[in-house]
Amino acid sequence: MNMQDRELKQTQQQLTNVVAQSDLLRKELDAAHSKLRKQQEEIDNMWCKQDDLEQYSRKNSLELHGIPRSVYSSTEEAVLKVTNALNVIVRPEDIEISHHIRLKHSEAIIVKFVSHKVKSQVYRARTRLKNVSLTGLFQDCPTASRTESNRIHMCESLTAYRRHLVNKLNMKRRNNELLSVWTMDGKVFVKTSPEGSPIRISCDEDLDNL
Numbered sequence: 001m002n003m004q005d006r007e008l009k010q011t012q013q014q015l016t017n018v019v020a021q022s023d024l025l026r027k028e029l030d031a032a033h034s035k036l037r038k039q040q041e042e043i044d045n046m047w048c049k050q051d052d053l054e055q056y057s058r059k060n061s062l063e064l065h066g067i068p069r070s071v072y073s074s075t076e077e078a079v080l081k082v083t084n085a086l087n088v089i090v091r092p093e094d095i096e097i098s099h100h101i102r103l104k105h106s107e108a109i110i111v112k113f114v115s116h117k118v119k120s121q122v123y124r125a126r127t128r129l130k131n132v133s134l135t136g137l138f139q140d141c142p143t144a145s146r147t148e149s150n151r152i153h154m155c156e157s158l159t160a161y162r163r164h165l166v167n168k169l170n171m172k173r174r175n176n177e178l179l180s181v182w183t184m185d186g187k188v189f190v191k192t193s194p195e196g197s198p199i200r201i202s203c204d205e206d207l208d209n210l
Contacts, residue, residue, distance in 0.1 A: 055186040060119045061157035064109040071138040085132045086125040126154040
């Protein structure tokens with residue numbers, strides 16, 4: 001019995017040591033998790049700042065979709081024709097650079113204006129594009145181009161992440177989950193109902209919380 005008593009005390013001491021070691025490991029694990037969370041927050045913050053900087057570099061840029069390469073001799077010519085159709089005065093010297101770009105599922109013209117003021121004037125007039133057709137704007141376009149979409153679409157030049165957000169939101173809009181989706185100076189907004197206020201969407205978590 002004395003031997004069993006000693007073994008029991010020894011087992012109890014071992015158990016006490018194991019519990020103490022387990023508590024120590026749990027504290028170390030909690031500290032590691034806390035450190036990882038802080039590091040992830042720092043990474044997320046740095047990523048957001050980088051995305052903001054990239055979007056800021058695009059603040060004077062717009063994309064024109066729906067204009068086939070075969071209908072214009074230069075991208076600058078196409079940009080000036082579109083802005084003229086929108087009744088916005090844009091001179092060649094207002095355009096810093098324009099060129100053709102190939103996106104994942106389409107092609108477009110990207111134009112960077114010299115000033116944000118000119119870009120904003122053009123972008124605000126984009127609603128007039130509903131009265132502008134491709135064939136009406138480019139009357140000498142080849143017959144092949146006339147079989148393509150006749151609609152010209154304008155949007156802001158967005159970072160890959162913000163473009164991803166807009167694409168997901170547009171899917172919700174097409175499913176009648178949202179009323180409208182738009183961007184302004186690179187910021188993404190939605191409305192869920194006619195009487196609702198605009199909601200800014202900055203990340204996937206905002207989208208999931210709609």
